[in-house]
Amino acid sequence: MFPIRDHNPSSRRPWVTWMLMAMNVALYLATLPGSQGGEILWANLALYPLAVVNGELLSGLVTHMFLHAGLLHLGGNMLFLWIFGDNLEDQMGRFGFLAFYLGSGLAAAALQIAAEPMSPIPMVGASGAIAGVMGGYLLLFPRARVDVLAIFIIFFKVFTLPAWVMLGIWFALQLFGGFSMVAGEGGVAYWAHAGGFVAGLVLALPVFLRRGGPAFWSRTHGQPPHPEAVYSDSRIPRVTRR
Secondary structure, three states: OEEEEEOOOOOOOOHHHHHHHHHHHHHHHHOOOOOOOHHHHHHHHOEOHHHHHOOOOOOHHHHHHHOOOOHHHHHHHHHHHHHHHHHHHHHHOHHHHHHHHHHHHHHHHHHHHHHOOOOOOOEOOOHHHHHHHHHHHHHHOOOOEEEEEEEEOOEEEEEEEEHHHHHHHHHHHHHHHHHHOOOOOOOOOHHHHHHHHHHHHHHOHHHHHHOOOHHHHHHHOOOOOOOOOOOOOOOOOOOOOO
16 A cells, blocks of 8 residues: 555645655666666665764765665655655745755664664665655645555555545554564664654644644644645546446
């Protein structure tokens, strides 16, 4: 189950969101297996908790946010950034959103390092920063409508959920994964996701308060402060049973 779009259009072009996506794609292509210097570049830009604890390779705290371990890893992260990033950039401004994004990523890395400080396993991915985007989105637009695609073996179904339901389920899954993960094993950095999400809630709080705090929710009912997007139904004809 994953989101495919929201009903929350932005009022201006999200240049920073597009730039971040372009940087992630460019570094993914530059670090593909077989590319010249790709493996060395990937190794130098990843985040190593054990190294950071010892005061080494600190640049990885930032550079790891732009690396990905595979096409699905990249595609999933870019999908979430595409759906939720433009609305926060709209509310925070370009430079404010960039600072928010990087701050969320740093907070995500900090929690993952705190959870496994002696881990030599490299950490890569924009997931922590994008989790922050999701946390900020939840604070500002808890009742924005999000279209979700559910896949069960060969059955596909698109349905619409309020943002607080979809994002709440996602956050709960990260906490479950973090508590159930065996220390020292590679895989998903659940604590980075959870840390980034909470950091996003906190870092978006000044914007929320400037909009009026609870009064902002009262005015908008937790929905976008502008007319929501309306999508036309599919033009694919329905085949009825005979």
